[in-house]
Structure formats: C-alpha cells, structure tokens
Amino acid sequence: MNVVLVEDHIIVRQGLKVLLETKAQVKVVGEANNGREAIELVQKLAPDVVIMDISMPELNGLEATKRILELCPKTKILILSMHQEKSYIKQAFQAGVMGYILKDAVYGEIRLALESLRQGKTFLGPSISQLILDSFVLKKGREDTSLDYLERLTPREREVLQLFAEKNTRQDIADALFISPKTVDRHRENIKLKLELSDEASFTRLLNLINSAGNSPPS
Structure with a gap:
C-alpha cells in the first residue's frame, strides 16, 4: 500500500512514517506540510491512501480532501486529527473521507484503519x-x-x-x-x-x- 502523509508538524509526521514503514508494511511515497502540497503530490504519485491532518496552514485538510477526490477519485482519505467534535467529523465525511481517527490512536487502530480502507470499508476510531x-x-x-x-x-x-x-x-x-x-x-x-x-x-x-x-x- 502506497501512502502520502499530510501533517504540518514534522516530528509527528516523521514518527508516523517510521511506524507505518516498520510495522504496517506500508510504503510512504510522499510527505506534505499542507493541503496545497498534498494536492500536488497526489496528482503526481496517485497513492492508495492519504493520511490527512485537518488543521494546517495555507489549505486545511477538508478542503484538500475535496480537491484530491475530484482529481484522483480512487485515492482514499484517512483523517488523523486532534479534533473530535461532531462538526469536524460530519464535514470530513461530507468531503468524502473513508476513515477518521484521533492522533492519540494506538498502532493497532491505525493498522486496522488502513486495512479497512484497503477493503473499501469506512473506519471510525473508538x-x-x-x-x-x-x-x-x-x-x-x-x-x-x-x-x-x-x-x-x-x-x-x-x-x-x-x-x-x-x-x-x-x-x-x-x-x-x-x-x-x-x-x-x-x-x-x-x-x-x-x-x-x-x-x-x-x-x-x-x-x-x-x-x-x-x-x-x-x-
């Protein structure tokens, strides 16, 4: 599974990359700091999944999701966010994401989320x-x-x-x-x-x- 990580905090992004590549048999093919970079990367790389933060500079994750799915409808979006308010969750699914988990998720939850998306199923964190x-x-x-x-x-x-x-x-x-x-x-x-x-x-x-x-x- 090829994945693009979209997260403006470098330490968080690097830690997630190590976790995915060493334990989840996932290949991180690209990294972006904001939504605009994410759109460019997805157009270029056509990943299976984009793991997307919501709150980012220049263009937030929800707006980036809408644009990505217009350009690459086969790419699946998994939100990894600190926001657990229902308004964010609703907007995310309306934008077309297939999964939503929080940043305090354990490894097993992330792995299961990716597997669910691979099978075309929606995934929600606990x-x-x-x-x-x-x-x-x-x-x-x-x-x-x-x-x-x-x-x-x-x-x-x-x-x-x-x-x-x-x-x-x-x-x-x-x-x-x-x-x-x-x-x-x-x-x-x-x-x-x-x-x-x-x-x-x-x-x-x-x-x-x-x-x-x-x-x-x-x-």
Whole structure:
C-alpha cells in the first residue's frame, strides 16, 4: 500500500512514517506540510491512501480532501486529527473521507484503519464511534426512557461493538485490540446482555444502524 502523509508538524509526521514503514508494511511515497502540497503530490504519485491532518496552514485538510477526490477519485482519505467534535467529523465525511481517527490512536487502530480502507470499508476510531453510539442512545432513550444504553457499555465494549459494525471478523478485532478471540466473544455476549438484545437478529440490526450512522455521521 502506497501512502502520502499530510501533517504540518514534522516530528509527528516523521514518527508516523517510521511506524507505518516498520510495522504496517506500508510504503510512504510522499510527505506534505499542507493541503496545497498534498494536492500536488497526489496528482503526481496517485497513492492508495492519504493520511490527512485537518488543521494546517495555507489549505486545511477538508478542503484538500475535496480537491484530491475530484482529481484522483480512487485515492482514499484517512483523517488523523486532534479534533473530535461532531462538526469536524460530519464535514470530513461530507468531503468524502473513508476513515477518521484521533492522533492519540494506538498502532493497532491505525493498522486496522488502513486495512479497512484497503477493503473499501469506512473506519471510525473508538472515540469517534462513541459519539455515534451517543446519538443512538439518545434516539433510543426517547423511545424508552427506562433504558440507559450508554452507561451499560464499557469503553472496551463500545470499541468491540463499533468494530463488529464495520464488519470486522472476531480475529481482526482480537488483533487490533491485542486480545484473544475468546475475549472478543465474551465482549459480544456482554454487549447483547447489557443492551437486552435477545437474539442475533437484534444484534445485527444494531450493527447495521451503527454502520449506517458511520457512513453519515450525526450533526
């Protein structure tokens, strides 16, 4: 997989490059300090993926994303940002990105994000997926105020739920979270129990709802 890194902080960019090339079997074919440089590089190199920051001088990552996808529609964009506000997430997906993770992401999360994009799937980091779950909980709460879904799930259970929604296998999830497949199964059963999902059909409906929200983040 050929990747272009777009990040105005050189130390962050260099660290990410080392991580990707040594552990993720990714070839970093270009680096840019801002959105304008990114557009030029993508036109020249046609990478598989662009890992893009949002806040940068001259041209921000969201505007650069729109232009890149106009010029190179086959290139996939993964946002790596400090911003976790819903407004940024919504704008990013409206611009056409396929993934959004935060800069404090662990290696396994970055690797899984790149693999998801390679397969043509959307990827959301755990903190981002929690926002989507929050929206689901609020909607569900209006229908049944006796249930507080959010407090029933631990942060790790939310991670597992989101990864299942993105159609990852139990082995994929185990690898990404550095746990065993049996532990993934246990989290799955705990989620179903806490959310009062009595059968696989109910669990699947929830996964489809979360996945749909991921493709069109809430405002």
